[in-house]
Amino acid sequence: MRLLAAAGDDAKILAGGQSLMPMLNLRLARPDLLIDINRADQRAPSLDGNHLRLPALTRHRVAAEHDLVRQHCPLLADAIRYVGNVRVRNRGTIGGSLAHADPTSEIGCCALAAGALVVARGPDGDRTIPASDLFAGYWSTTLAEAEIITDVLIPVARPRQGWSFHEMVRRTSDFAIVAVAVILNLAERDGVIAAATVALAGVADRVVLADPQPPDGDPDEIAARIAETLDPPDDVHASGAYRRRLARVLTARALREASARAAL
Amino acid sequence: MTPPPMTGRQVTLNVNGRDHEVWIVPSDTLLDVLHDELGMADVRYGCGEGVCGTCTVLLDGEPVNGCLTLAVQAEGGQVTTMRGLMGPGEALHPLQECFLRRGAAQCGFCTPGMVLTALDAVQRLGRPTREEIRYALVGNLCRCTGYTKILDAIEEYADQ
């Protein structure tokens, strides 16, 4: 922490390195100081009251295979299958992914959908940031310069809750063109959808939360309405207009699948 | 505090069961050191981005990107390259024999990465299905074979 505070702008945290190291290899980032935090924390995922506590240094592969994650946040376990490849998942970390804030990030998308909280430690102590307040734009977060994510707290899956993750890629395991994560909760008594969160990746300069209104409405209509609010950028893989269309299709599919899961 | 200049230092890397003392600068990647310092031709530069898999090595038994791992990060761990799987007198590992028999190498550049990743997949999954093997190999690109004979070789090995 001292190193980070002292070096400021010239330092970068090195966790899994799967996003940072390519930038160094390509000379897109040239920090004077790399602070390797890989050995700073050996904790495993755990349950903390109503939350699944994932240490920031939890490797993607560990998160995907851990019983607690599969049980209490199956959305995340499922979505991690789409992250990179075997090597990336062996080293990349949950906290590192969130801090890197790629707008196509599966982890970021799930964090939003699940209402995750990020615990960040700085020179002045710890604070808790809702995922919905974390992402600030292309590869940038609201973390202060000398802050490091230490934990990610995910509300555990409740009974009568459904989830779904859908992603479209141009080539298997690539960066998502568009991804959608949905969590919806059925009402106690009558089984209608009481609340739903929809998060999308690849549709803006950051992962975004959409507002599915009404939560128990027709999935196609909800999806169409959400898509209309989006203005995705063009890039080498897809135009903004196509991404918007994908968002509509994938949101509808995810809502239906989450609904079916909730009913089980 | 200004960061110290990049000075060389000596590290000990355990590669294929043997300790090597090498002189590095902190920014050297594991790929740089294995290939250039230790002359290991079976760990190769392919892209520097972590997407092609030609620099795959096992670090404590897990496939990692040699080009995305700093050499200093491998200190204290065990690095295995494909040649580390072979027996005395260059005896082929059974998986390598399957590769040879099945014509799974054409230009051969992707082969070490493929073999290590395949070995890890079979060790973790026992007898993976062909689809599971495909999934395990998505990060190992091949431009010559169309993947079929590589999958054939791995399935043959997994059956043994």
Place this chain on the structure above:
Amino acid sequence: MTTPDLQPLTKPYRIVGTSPAHHDFVDKVKGSLHYAADWQLPGMLHGRVVRSPVPSALITGIDVTAARALPGVFAVLTAADVPGNQIVERASGGLAELEVTMPVLAGDRVRYMGEPVAVVAAATPQIAHEAAELVAVDYTELPGVFDVQSAQSAGAPRVHEVGNTLVSWQIRCGDVDRALAAADVVIEGEYRSQHVEHAYLEPEAGVGWLENGVLTLRVSTQVIEHAAMIAHILGLPQSKVRVIAAYMGGGFGGKEDMTVEPYLALLVWHTRRPVRMIWDRQESLVASTKRHPFIMRYRTGADHDGTITAQQVEILGDAGAYPNLSPRVLFAAAACACGPYRVPNASITSTAVFTNNVPSSAFRGFGAMQIVLGYESQLDELAARLGLSRTELRERNFLAKGDLLPTGERLDTCVEVAQTMRRALEMLGEPPRPSGPGKLVGRGLGCNRHPYGRTIWFRDRASAWLSLQADGTLLIRSGVTDLGAGQAASLCQIAAEVLGAPLDDISIYIGDSALNPPAGGTFATRQLYMSGNAVLHAARELRERMAPVAADLLGAPAEDLEFAGGRVRARADGPSITLAELAAACDKRAISTAHLSTWRAQAGSFDPRTGQGDTFPDYTYGTHAADVEVDTETGQVTVLRYAACHDVGRAINPLRVQGQIQGGAMQGLGYALTEDMAIEDGYVQAALFANYLIPNAQDFPDVLVDIVESGEGKGPLGARGIGEPPIGNVAATIASAIHDAIGVRPDRLPMTPERILALLDERAAATREEHQG
């Protein structure tokens, strides 16, 4: 398993036709093969090219002082430091193209983004990188031109002073205008393809050094004959330059022109130190040569019974900023523009146009590949228009041995394309059903005719030297270079077949311009045809020379001798001698057991004015077939099944033949569906390997392979070339399948989900109009 076990047609051969794993393949699996970058010499420096960041500009100043002053820098060279800075490539032998030179290092002008401007050598790769960044070049940007149609328009910025049209080939036969006017049906179509990259897993690399005054380069290259060009660049005699071709980690035509060679040579010559250069992947993506994008315009005329009467074809290829091999690529496209079909009236114009894009040059398929989409799409459209099945229409028009090509050449080998079509479709089996709502399935096919061997007017030749050693082992020396497709190993199999030496007793030395008899480069699917024949003939001639000695020792006529298993015998159960004993006996009689043979391909000539004459020695015919599923909501195309069948003449090593077909088809699938350099205004958009989408292990199904062995190829023992042909059928096959699924034909590559969705929208709009109208 997946692929059917190959049964060779007949088995008069012991080694040819089997699939041993030997020679370089053993080293590759062991990880002990040393590629070009796996070579180190004491005091070795590291080289890096400095490249233009802009596509079209004057160089108004270049300041290397800061770069030279950086500690650890040993050389910073610019145009002024290059004795022979202009490369002249007369790719078609001066037959028809403009003469345009290409600098090794740009002096006053850059014409594409990535063009080399300077080169540095430093003690470490990191210092070389920093030095490269310190080279300060002043650019004054000039208007550029980035597509062929703009480049051909009046007033377009000139890429070269002499003009933007590099070459325009014409092939004419019959009377196309009259035939089209008289045709019962005329189909018009325009098809476009994109810039794609070889994406070999081994980036361009090499090490150079001085040895006894000889500039020696050990590089990943398909052509060691560039040694002469390197000598010219350095102003050295040719005897002072040696090029050694390391076994390549893939080439595919991307290492056919020089890559690192001239820069390494300059740095080695200047510093008098060994120098290594490895291109960054991103550097390779941006600046290495690419496949020519084509615009292909067809007008196809036919009778109502489906007989093709006319083909009018216009091909425009984007040559990029410099000529390289463009004239030959556009020529191959012209020669194959009518495909495997009889066309009595044809007019083909094939033009290479300069732009300020990265230069295009050789890439597996070489023009004859891109054009398949043109002629096969036209055939499919014709079938649809006439209500004929796609197979029926093709069978009506397939060429046969003895038919004339539009160039006036008569086909002198059999044409088994119909058989390949039947077999490919058979392999697919029953058509699949859609996997769910909103999904459509379709089946497609694509036939092709692809040349092997160099254009005949090059008077191609290849030499090989064989030596039976005193201990009965065999040495082969050949200038052949090895791309990873068994170029070297196949020569060993052929020699083993003829001389009976066990494969393990044969050593082959390849790709050294100082030590090997020249074999020509590895391209144009020519090595089996050329070097295979050279080794076959050298082995036969050597055997003929030694046979009387063996006959004498065994007391049997020379014609009765069998060379097998390391021995020579007259009868199956009779006495035999070892090859070592034979060698000793020859030596005693002062009969040499070493032999050099030069094999010459048939010669011919072509008249560019009439568009008539000789083109290629022969062709490989094949058909691919595929089942696809289209997701009508996302436009995604899933290939469900894929089958490929080619007539390979004779499979020297069936497993390797399968591998070529599977690998070529996979490259074709990337070309068809996912790969695109996406160059905009001269800037490559897909400049990261993460963004250039070559197929991975999960993208496509196994390519099912069947082969026909007609035995009438001009390669050794009746073989035909198989390196390039399998990449050509794919895009047409997939387009055909998508059309079958959704009723609209993609005419632009790659067939991305977004483009497919746009086609679906078009179809929906057209259907709505129909219902309203």
